[in-house]
Amino acid sequence: MPQLFSNLIRYFRTMQIAPKNIIEIAVLAFLIYHLLRWVRNTRTWFLLKGIGLLLLFVFLVNILELNVLTYIAGETLSVLLIALLVIFAPELRQALEQIGQSNFFSRLFGTARLRSNALHTKEITGELVKASFAMGKNRTGALIVIEREIRLDEYVKTGIPVDGVVSSALLINIFEKNTPLHDGAVIMRGGRVVAATCYLPLSTNMEINKSYGTRHRAAIGISEVTDSLTIVVSEETGAVSLAVGGTLKHALTPEQLRRELEIMEEKDEKETEGTSLIGRLIAAGKNGIKGTQTEKQPLERGRKRGRHRRKNAGSVPKQEIVQAENGKEADGNEV
Secondary structure: OHHHHHHHHHHHHHOOOOHHHHHHHHHHHHHHHHHHHHHHOOOHHHHHHHHHHHHHHHHHHHHHOOHHHHHHHHHHHHOHHHHHHHHOHHHHHHHHHHHHOOHHHHHHHOOOOOHHHOOOOHHHHHHHHHHHHHHHHOOOOEEEEEOOOOOOHHHHOOOEEEEEEOOHHHHHHHOOOOOOOOOOEEEEEOOEEEEEEEOOOOOOOOOOOOOOOHHHHHHHHHHHHOOOEEEEEOOOOOOEEEEEOOEEEOOOOHHHHHHHHHHHHHHHHHHHHOOOHHHHHHHHHHHHHHHHHHHHHHHHHHHHHHHHHHHHHHOOOHHHHHHHHHHHHHHHHHO
8 A cells, every 4th residue: 555655756757737727627626516516416317227227137147148138239339428418408408508698608609688678677677576576565466578689580480469568557468367368477578578378398307396386497497598587476375586597586675676687687788789790800900991091081181192292392383384485575675
């Protein structure tokens, strides 16, 4: 054992670690950590357990030299990669969507967020807060989805078109019990209620509190696959919650809900003011070219004026020559 430790110490002393190796180790650790975290929070964890048991079975078959089972296992593993792509298709799609929705790529390649997708005014925020806590007081369940950058057309199609101006009275009437539109979610776009009774995807996160019902799971689910905001009113407790980015902020007060909506509105306004990084670089390049052209134009005009003045100074107009000759003749006559 002491010899082993001495060999390890000698090995690490002889290693030459460059700065790029440290960067590679940090990047790999970051990727592995987030991969394991993503696997742990989805159904992928259980699927990987099943795959691990199959691999263990193949290993034992090879050790015991069971030829028939070894042949079957070998043929099965040859198509396992394609099978994994099919099995993990929903999880892979969700992971790629989350990568695509990250701030880095949206700022690098994305365009400015349309102003119509924002909350617009504090009056609409006030109407949302008023309606949410009025329904919570009466134990009326509600699910209000606010569209932001990512359009929710595929979920709007599952509901009934409304196209009404957002108001507390409208929202309360939609979610009133025993009415045709109370079941499902309401989707808002640009300060208007686009549709009601919409179906939302349920979250597959296994760490969600078991006390949350279908309405809360749907709110978390839509926030996982889009950048929308979802207000949830519990029918059992009357608590008002807000789902955003795959997380649920539970049992908010009116002031807290108003503040959360205002923070998101301020964030949307900042992102609306500018375009993507590439767009800004292109615009800066165009402005630079225009600036050099406008700087060149006065210089060229000044040069032309200078050449024109020098030309005029070196030559006498014909009219002045004729007048000079007439003056000489007049002087000769007087003499």
